[in-house]
Structures are given as C-alpha cells and as structure tokens.
Amino acid sequence: MRRAGFVVAAAATLTLGMTGTGRAVTxxxxxxxxxxxxxxxxxxxxxxxxxxxxxxxxxxxxxxxDRAVYATLTITTGDGRTVPLGDRHNTGGCGTSAEYHDITAADAGGITRLTLTICHGAGGTCEARYVGANPYRLDSLPS
Known part of the structure; x- marks a missing residue:
C-alpha cells in the first residue's frame, strides 16, 4: 500500500548560542x-x-x-546557479539507515536555499520534498 508523503517536521529555529564571532546561528x-x-x-x-x-x-x-534509497542535496546560489552537493545512498536494505555527517556548503555569492530530494531505485523515482530558505537575507546583510 502506498502511503502519502508528508513533511513530518520541518523547522528553522534561532539557537540560544552564538558563533565565535558573536553572530547568532540558525x-x-x-x-x-x-x-x-x-x-x-x-x-x-x-x-x-x-x-x-x-x-x-x-x-x-x-x-x-529491494530498491536502494538515496538523497540528493543541492544549493541555489545568490546568482541563481544550482550546485549539487552529491548523493547519499543507503544500500543496506530493509529497515536500515545510513547516516552522513559531511553536509557543508559555502558560496562567496551567498546561498539562497538548500533542496533535499529523496529517490529510490537505479534511475528511479525522485521527489523534491524539502526546500530550506536561507534565513539570512542576501539583499540586506553586509558581505
């Protein structure tokens, strides 16, 4: 039976801490x-x-x-380019998880959003299920 896909939780919150430069992080x-x-x-x-x-x-x-599942991450830069951050695969099969701690991105022109797409099967079905907008407005902050 197919289940409807939903964003179970998506949130952006301002942390209580500050970076070493005194700026808040989100x-x-x-x-x-x-x-x-x-x-x-x-x-x-x-x-x-x-x-x-x-x-x-x-x-x-x-x-x-019996179809491997993977996620694709991309960023959209301040000048509108889409830059892939790569695919992260889980090939372990039924009931398994694969965890990756290497998600980073930087662009001198700024990043407007991060997009997460989930896919399954070789060349199979994909759904872009999350778009996270940068909370630091590109047009209002100093470089």
Whole structure:
C-alpha cells in the first residue's frame, strides 16, 4: 500500500548560542517521508548568508522493496546557479539507515536555499520534498 508523503517536521529555529564571532546561528531540520514510504532526516546550521555546516543526513529504507534509497542535496546560489552537493545512498536494505555527517556548503555569492530530494531505485523515482530558505537575507546583510 502506498502511503502519502508528508513533511513530518520541518523547522528553522534561532539557537540560544552564538558563533565565535558573536553572530547568532540558525539550526534547520527536515524529517520527510516519500510517497512510497522511505524516509530522510536532515539537520544542519546556517551560519551566515554564505555558509551551511554541521549537517547530518540519515537515509532510511522503510519499504523493504529491494530498491536502494538515496538523497540528493543541492544549493541555489545568490546568482541563481544550482550546485549539487552529491548523493547519499543507503544500500543496506530493509529497515536500515545510513547516516552522513559531511553536509557543508559555502558560496562567496551567498546561498539562497538548500533542496533535499529523496529517490529510490537505479534511475528511479525522485521527489523534491524539502526546500530550506536561507534565513539570512542576501539583499540586506553586509558581505
């Protein structure tokens, strides 16, 4: 039975801490389920208008359908370019998760958003289920 995909939780919250430079950082997260049932969780930090860091991505195979599940991350830069951050695969099969702690991105012209797409099967179905907008407006902050 196919389950409808929903964003279970997507949030951006201002942290209580500050960076070493005295600037506030914004933590963001997404917990999404694809329409076919596999799941992806993403947590990361916007440090300023140029940088994403401290990202953790968990890709979970919940459907047990013999199709590998993976997530694709891209950023959109201040000048409109789409830059891939790569695919993160879970090939472990039914009921397994693969966790990645390497989610970072930076662009001198700024980053306007991060997009998370979940896919399954070789060259299979994909759904862009999360778009996280940079909380640091590119047009109002100094370089």
């Amino acid at each position: 933590n963001a997260s997404a917990d999404i389920t694809a329409s076919w049932g596999d799941r992806v969780r993403l947590a990361y930090t916007w440090t300023d208008r140029h940088t994403i860091r401290n990202g953790t991505l968990t890709v979970t195979d919940t459907t047990c359908d």
